[in-house]
Amino acid sequence: MEISKDHPRYRSLMTREKLSELSKEGILAPTGLIAHGRGEAFDYLLGERTVPAANEAAKVAAAHLLEARRPIITVNGNAAGLCAKGLISLANAIPARLEVNIFHRTPGRIERLCNYLEELGGRDILGREQDALLKGIESDRARCSSEGIGSADVVLIPLEDGDRASALAAAGKVVLAIDLNPLSRTAIAADVAVVDEITRAVPNIERHVYDLKGQPQDRRFLIDSFSNENNLSLIKRTMCKSLFQKS
C-alpha cells in the first residue's frame, strides 16, 4: 500500500510495512508484530529519540561488553527484522558472538533466521544447535547453546521477554537489555536496560564500544557508578513530561 510521505507517522508506518512483510516470509512471528507495536507506543513517549538516560545506559552496556570474557548477543525475529546489520556490526566491534534464540521456536524459523543473518554477513552464528538449558524457565525457551548463552558471562538481549531476562540474571550473568518499556520485567531484571528503539540503540552502543576500547578505567568507573533503577526513573520522568508536552 502507498503511504504518503507527509503522513505524520511516515517512518513508523514504513517500519510497520517492512515488519509485516517479514512476518509473511516467516522471519517474524505474528505476535512479534504485536510486541513491536507495544514498543512503538513507548518510543512515542520518548519522542522517538535517544534520551540522555538511554545514552548513559548505552555507554555502560558498551563498557560491560568490553569487560566481558564471553559476551553474547541474542537475536530473535524482531531484533533481526529491525536491526540485523546493526547487530552483526556491533558483534564484530566488540567482538562478541550472535546466538539466534526465538520465542516461537521451530527448526524452520531458526534456520531462516540464521540464514538471514549469514546472508547479511553474520559469521559463526549460534542457535541451530541448542545443547544447554537455562534453569528457571518452563518453556523450550530454556534451551540455548553451551558455546553461547550457556557459558556467557555478559549477555546483550535486545527485545527479550521477562522470563528469559530473569532466568539469565538468576544464572549469574550480567544482563544488558534493549527494551522500550521501562516497566517491563526485562528492563527491571536487567543490570543495564537501554530504553531506546533498537535501530538507534545498537549503533549507539557500538559507537561507545569504540570510544571505550582503550579505556579500562573509564569502563570500570561507568559500570560501578551505574544504577539501573535510577536510570529507569529518569526514563519514566521523561515519558511523563512528553505525555503533557505533546498535547
Place this chain on the structure above:
Amino acid sequence: MEISKDHPRYRSLMTREKLSELSKEGILAPTGLIAHGRGEAFDYLLGERTVPAANEAAKVAAAHLLEARRPIITVNGNAAGLCAKGLISLANAIPARLEVNIFHRTPGRIERLCNYLEELGGRDILGREQDALLKGIESDRARCSSEGIGSADVVLIPLEDGDRASALAAAGKVVLAIDLNPLSRTAIAADVAVVDEITRAVPNIERHVYDLKGQPQDRRFLIDSFSNENNLSLIKRTMCKSLFQKS
C-alpha cells in the same frame, strides 16, 4: 503454543494469540497486529482497567448515540477481531447500523469481515458497497456508504486512524472514538474519545445506553458539560501516575 496461566501477562498473551490466528485467516491485516500492540502499551499504563475519566467519556458517547438521528458504528479488522459480538450488541441496543470500513481494503477482506459479523448475528451490515466519498482523505479510505457514514450525524469509530477521524469531524459529524492513545490524532480530533480497551469500552457504553434511554435531559446535560480536552488531561495524569506506581 502453550502459555502458562501464571504468566503475569496471560490475558494479554492469549489475546495476542487470538489476533495472530485472525491475521492468518485474513480478518486482521499484519499491521493491525502492530496497531494492537501500541494499544496494549497504553492500556498497561491505564492499569488495564476502565479509569473514571474513561467511564465518563463512555457515558457521554452513549448520550450522543441516543441523541443521534443516524448513528453509525464503523468496524475494521481489529475492532471485529477483538469485539465483534460486543459491537453487534451495542448496535442493537441503540439501535445503530454497523459499517465495515478497513485501512487495507480488498474486496476479499471486506467480504470476509461482513461474513464474520453476520455469522455472529450482525444484521444489515454496510460496507460491501461504497458509493460515497469523505472529503479530505487521499487514500481509498475516503470511500464509504451513502446509507451509512455518508449520511450519519454521529459516528462511533473504534480503533480508527487519525486521517479518517479528522475527515469525519471536518464533515461536521459528531465523532466518538475508542482509542487507547490519549495523544493520538484520533483522540484529539474526536468530540468524545473513550480512552479504554475496546472489550471494556463497548459493553460499558452499552450499559450507559440502557441507563440513559428514558433520560433525554440527562443526555443533553452530559453532552453540554463534557470537554474532550479536559477528559484527555485526566487520562494522561492517570498514565503518569501509573508509570511511577507500577515500579
